[in-house]
Amino acid sequence: MAFCSRNSRNIINNLKSKVGLSRLMKPSSDCCYTSCLNNTNRCRFLAPQLRNPDSHSQNKGHFFCFQRFQSTTTEQHFASLPNGEHNQVLDFPGGNVVFSPEMQFLSESPGVYNPCYRVLDDNGQLISNSIFVQVSEEIAVKMYSNMATLQILDTIFYEAQRQGRISFYATTIGEEAINIASAAALTADDIVVPQYREPGVLLWRGFTLQEFANQCFGNKDDYGKGRQMPIHYGSNKHNYFTVSSTIATQIPHAVGAAYSLKMDKRDACAVTYFGDGGTSEGDFHAALNFAAVTESPVIFICRNNGWAISTPTSDQFRSDGIAVRGQAYGVRSIRVDGNDALAMYSAVHTAREMAVHEHRPILIEAVTYRVGHHSTSDDSTKYRPANEIEWWRMERDPVTRFRKWIETNGWWSGEAESQLRSSIQNQLLQAIQIAERAEKPPVKDLFTDVYDNIPWHLREQEKMVRETINRHPKDYPADVPF
């Protein structure tokens, strides 16, 4: 059993900080902290373990009062324990522990799987009595246009790679709702630390089709100065950290950024995305643990799309998905239908409120399916049945589902659809043509940004390279400017 080995001064200090925070809390959260103060530190350490498994707030429908229901149940439960010799409590470091003469192992699997929050059914119709955050017509239409744009963008760039015009591409097909709906629920100040399957977030924030094309072609207008593979977008002005290929390293980065936002007292949070495979990395566990301990305003969004290249989730982990892991680290979590744009929007919107105002991390497990191959270097029909892929592509398409909802509301039509699609198609093809013909980055960009200022030895090397190019111009490509 892992006990915190902190001395009593630390516990008192933490208690003081809790008292301070509770003054800033919304009324709904006061109960938990009041009960905490009454029982010194007992509630803080025990409340999660004693949580009543029947009170799944999602089913109760009182989304915003989640905390209050949990803690009052816990409070009563704790108070009702008889003080017989079978129920002794001892204060180990880390909290009071109730004894039991029955040897009971915690089961490795819950009897019931963690339910999944959804609001629109498979036909895009609103489920009755569902709780969700209302979306205006303007936002909903913008969300849909972006989802459709993302779909077309992916298709065309994938084709461009197959034609040999770019070296590499990875699509987001099947996960458009996660990308766009989560982006729509955030503000422009929120820092996004992506993995590599979230270009939709950048699209929502205003990255143009031309800018996407420039990065994929690595030309002189690429914000990355041609230093990275395609799809490794990054843009300071959109608060979107540059994509890094290493899996899960972005998760602790987001916690660090969130901690900094908290230190700066900003009204913003950090958001990071990762796949089901990424949750196996050590960085995931350290980051969640840290976020809980440092009370950082960070939202972890896991795109559980069933596959990590060729590894299915049954080979990746044996837990009931990802959301239950959040609980193990003391992080509030929820499982959401990732193909339901409205549910994603609601969940991220609420998570953001909690993260920013309560200074806590939130874990969102968005369940979905990776319709495309892992990347252009992969042929997923080699390890999964083609009909499974087709079924998810056609029957479970998140874009179609959301379109049905906005059509039901009278906000969209077939005409608008064809207009949008043809317009985006043309814009994209044009952007690709322009990007392909543009010059590559100049030779000097090979040596800049290694350090803040160019050190003398790199300046010398640049000079040597230029001299060599001057002596042997036919050995160097014509489209690389000097």
Place this chain on the structure above:
Amino acid sequence: MLGIARQKMLEQSSKMIRPVVSVLRSYSSAAKQMTVRAALNSALDEEMSADSKVFLMGEEVGEYQGAYKITKGLLDKYGPERVLDTPITEAGFTGIAVGAAYYGLKPVVEFMTFNFSMQAIDHIINSAAKSNYMSAGQISVPIVFRGPNGAAAGVGAQHSQCYAAWYAACPGLKVLTPYNSEDARGLLKAAIRDPDPVVFLENELLYGESFPISDEVLDSSFCLPIGKAKIERKGKHVTIVAYSKMVGYSLQAAEILEKDGIDAEVINLRSIRPLDRSTINNSVRKTNRLVTVEEAFPQHGVGAEICACVLEESFAYLDAPVERIAGADVPMPYAANLERMAVPQVEDIVRAAKRACYRSLQTFSNTGVKLNTVGRCWHQVNNKWEEIVRNFVTLLIQAL
């Protein structure tokens, strides 16, 4: 469990460290003394008070006052928001510090020893060193990674490796190795102010050592330039290049060599990346002979890099092959006698300098392979022969 093992290791090594001396001890002469520990502590304190974006992170840096007491008093002064005690996860807290640096804060990450930095090395290299380049200047990482590096006393193989060569191989990082208190203060301040990621390699056995320090160094704006080596001792017969603890050994060797009429120039590298190639080369062009000294493993080490850069720029000036002194090519043994043989000692440096000056012979094995071993036993066996031959050669020269 690992925490307990480390605690025991710390208790053991702290017994071997000299007792902490007070920050300033003024003598009847004007020269003040300061331990390296106090120098580092004062540098951190001053930089934290000058810039509110600077914050510390690491295991035991707060409540415990620092595993080696480098961060003593800082938690009380700056509070838990700026001095963070982290859970035991180097990969985790390094990633988090890098994320904070991406945002714009200036973290100073402490590794209990740099051996544990291997658990975080992906973040140091792939997240910190390469980010400015990969993001085309959009993400700068003003982070400092500091901690004790290299051999301590009786801590075994997994606590004794020197990482200077590993980190110095990576473009995007800066790697600093202070020796005395002036180095410690000046270089740490420079590192914290630098917008690039810096790996700051200290030495556990130097923490308790006291060095004289001038008033200029004590000033809060004092800063040393990164990438400049210091000539600790001027000489004209042979150049000895070293970093960290080996600088002290080289200075002692120079004293011994002086008695034999060899005037050695000792260079304290201070900065491994960028390497001060011009100072090294200028010195070699003056003395024509070079000895490199490091505690680390010999292959692909700092000494190898120095040899290469001298060959590239000053080949014609060399009058003798470069002598490279390094630690033995074995994981560090624990037993005190074996440990002593696995790291260079002052005598090894003296002998290498003499070989470079043609004042003693190279030793050859039966197969004719030149042996420049560090192991003491070889030299004990050959000492007698060296003396005999040296006397003979001296006679010959006199006769001519």
